[in-house]
Amino acid sequence: MDTASKIAILADAAKYDASCSTSGSARANTPGGLGNGAVGGICHSWSADGRCVALLKVLLSNACAWDCAYCVNRRSNDLPRAGFEPEELVRLIVDFYKRNYIEGAFLSSGVLGCPDATMERLISVARTLRTRERFNGYLHLKAIPGASDELVAEAARWADRVSVNIELPSAASLAAVAPDKTAASIFRPMRALARAGGFEPRRLIGAQPGGALAGDVPTNAIAVHPSTRAVLPFPAMDSASPVVREPAPAYDACPSAPAPSVRRGTSVMDARKGRDRDPSAPVLPAGQTTQMVIGASPESDLAILGLAENLYLAYDVRRVYYSAFIPASADPRIPATVREAGPPLLREHRLYQADWLFRFYGYSASEILDPLRPDLDMELDPKCAWALRHLEFFPVDVNTAEYRDILRVPGIGPRSASRILRARRSARLKPEQLKGMGVVMKRARWFLSCSGTLPGSDDSTRRLSRPDNPEALRGLLLDSAPAALAPLQREFDWSPA
Ligand code: SF4
Incomplete structure (x- = not known):
């Protein structure tokens, strides 16, 4: 050969x-073109x-x-x-x-x-x-x-x-x-x-x-509360604890x-x-x-x-x-x-x-994820899904919060979080400045504040304009990944050989 x-x-x-x-x-490649x-x-x-x-x-x-x-x-x-x-x-x-x-x-x-x-x-x-x-x-x-x-x-x-x-x-x-x-x-x-x-x-x-x-040994299983099914913290995983042990x-x-x-x-x-x-x-x-x-x-x-x-x-x-x-x-x-x-x-x-x-x-x-919710949400990116489950964590104030808390805001990545930290050393940030720092306001606006001012809120009342209903907020956070990947999925011919 x-x-x-x-x-x-x-x-x-x-x-x-x-x-x-x-x-x-x-x-x-295209006719007369270069490369493939x-x-x-x-x-x-x-x-x-x-x-x-x-x-x-x-x-x-x-x-x-x-x-x-x-x-x-x-x-x-x-x-x-x-x-x-x-x-x-x-x-x-x-x-x-x-x-x-x-x-x-x-x-x-x-x-x-x-x-x-x-x-x-x-x-x-x-x-x-x-x-x-x-x-x-x-x-x-x-x-x-x-x-x-x-x-x-x-x-x-x-x-x-x-x-x-x-x-x-x-x-x-x-x-x-x-x-x-x-x-x-x-x-x-x-x-x-x-x-x-x-x-x-x-x-x-x-x-x-x-x-x-x-699966061979029950002692290395996950400890789950028998009635609430909540995952118990590590110290509860000794043999005397009242827990259900599920296979690791x-x-x-x-x-x-x-x-x-x-x-x-x-x-x-x-x-x-x-x-x-x-x-x-x-x-x-x-x-x-x-x-x-x-x-x-x-x-x-x-x-x-x-x-x-x-x-x-x-x-x-x-x-x-x-x-x-x-x-x-x-x-x-x-x-x-x-x-x-x-x-x-x-x-x-x-x-x-x-x-x-x-x-x-x-x-x-x-x-x-946890054993009660063992699979990722296909409609939401995992960071937005976490934020929706932890609305009590927000809004994060970008003028005072620590770097890792700012990172938890959907629409803010490591680069924009670093820019925020640098910029706030010289002046208090306003919501309208954030987009220029790379923050995706479409998602972030529901989860951050600037010295108490919420993006898009009425400055006089400073009331959050976020929908009260988590389902409505979820609808605002859906990304385009499912639609973007669907044509690719259809492109394959998966009939088994
Ligand atoms: S994945 Fe398994 S079958 Fe495939 S090349 Fe490696 S060892 Fe061989």
């Missing part, structure tokens, strides 16, 4: 992995300084010894197989780089025999590029679940970023649709990557020292070695403030990332976000990517209803919004 045919197969096979950012563009927004195998990632970087996104091989139901490359799927020799892939990357097609590469692979053998081939490509070819471009390698700690650390030595995909949000789902993977085979390389990046991994919240899995929603797999646990209530934003990262560090400067497939298994958004928060805090994961399940080929282990529903794009979008709230707004997963 010639190189072009291999690229066509192996770049196409890599496109379902979202753990390196892609542009999402689908624009075709959907060139197979070229994806776009963003560097720390915001530059867009073109990456060759390709598999070393799409032959796989494993059989994950959600994956197009699984052993039982009948499709053309191809593979590169490491040297062939090195030449390809160097050629593409010299022609200015790419600035780096994202390399993954199906499991060739066993995880360590596959890892060694991927490392061989990276090591040859860095040493013999003196390649300084961006390299993102995939760590294979079950690979040894030594090989994962070796991969971290040559790559800017390494990712291990967690794929399913619970051990039970992993066993059902990815029988060759175990929680331990995924978490172990994650811990090795955290250490390689200079971070001592912690135990996941709810983890049992013996490495028990979700996600993984409880953990290292058997003792490690300090993630502290409850810690926000990802706060935890990261104390973490110095060096973008020019010799080992793993871009850290580790992971991906979860959304919609292929029955877990709630609470389970997904709880796990994501855990991964940020326990393993110093730089980004969790959420990938709407694409039923590219039928497998009986994925229910027909799931396959026919198509990819849950809106749900994926809401999960990204909630994830953003962890990393940049100081929210915790338990503030966004």
Whole structure:
């Protein structure tokens, strides 16, 4: 098979992995035009300084010894197989780089025999590029679940970023649709990557020292009040408390070695403030990332976000990517209803919004969702949904409130909150100045005040013009995401193959 045919197969096979950012563009070239927004195998990632970087996104091989139901490359799927020799892939990357097609590469692979053998081939490509070819471009390698700690650390030595995909949000789902993977085979390389990046991994919240899995052990369950069903605070979770114990929603797999646990209530934003990262560090400067497939298994958004928060805090994961399940080929282990529903794009979008709230707004997963309301509102962004449930928190006075309280106002982001703090040092702010600072007044006006003056209110009475009825206010806060994503959803032809 010639190189072009291999690229066509192996770049196409890599496109379902979202753990390196892609542009999402689908624009075709026009007659006489230059360029193509959907060139197979070229994806776009963003560097720390915001530059867009073109990456060759390709598999070393799409032959796989494993059989994950959600994956197009699984052993039982009948499709053309191809593979590169490491040297062939090195030449390809160097050629593409010299022609200015790419600035780096994202390399993954199906499991060739066993995880360590596959890892060694991927490392061989990276090591040859860095040493013999003196390649300084961006390299993102995939760590294979079950690979040894030594090989994962070796991969971290040559790559800017390494990712291990967690794929399913619970051990039970992993066993059902990815029988060759175990929680331990995924978490172990994650811990090795955290250490390689200079971070001592912690135990996941709810983890049992013996490495028990979700659903096996009732003591790691969520404590719920028997009549109100309210989630009880952590101290109530001892055996003497009058609580109903419900199964923990996600993984409880953990290292058997003792490690300090993630502290409850810690926000990802706060935890990261104390973490110095060096973008020019010799080992793993871009850290580790992971991906979860959304919609292929029955877990709630609470389970997904709880796990994501855990991964940020326990393993110093730089980004969790959420990938709407694409039923590219039928497998009986994925229910027909799931396959026919198509990819849950809106749900994926809401999960990204909630994830953003962890990393940049100081929210915790338990503030966004709880067992009584385990799924995100598809009509509202999660920040507006939180604000509607906590109207007692508002209005926030932008002339006196702390930064993190200002951040809770819908329509105000980190940049506009910082501008507000800077501007109010010299003068008291008035509502009409806020729009110029980037505040989206359409949403923010219902939740803020300026030294007691409410935007759009009658200055003489200073009475809030906000609708008394939360449902009416909700109607004013609906965003355009459902309408914007609907045509995209319809564009796919999801009839199972
Ligand atoms: S290990 Fe599973 S997810 Fe990875 S390529 Fe093989 S079948 Fe696909």
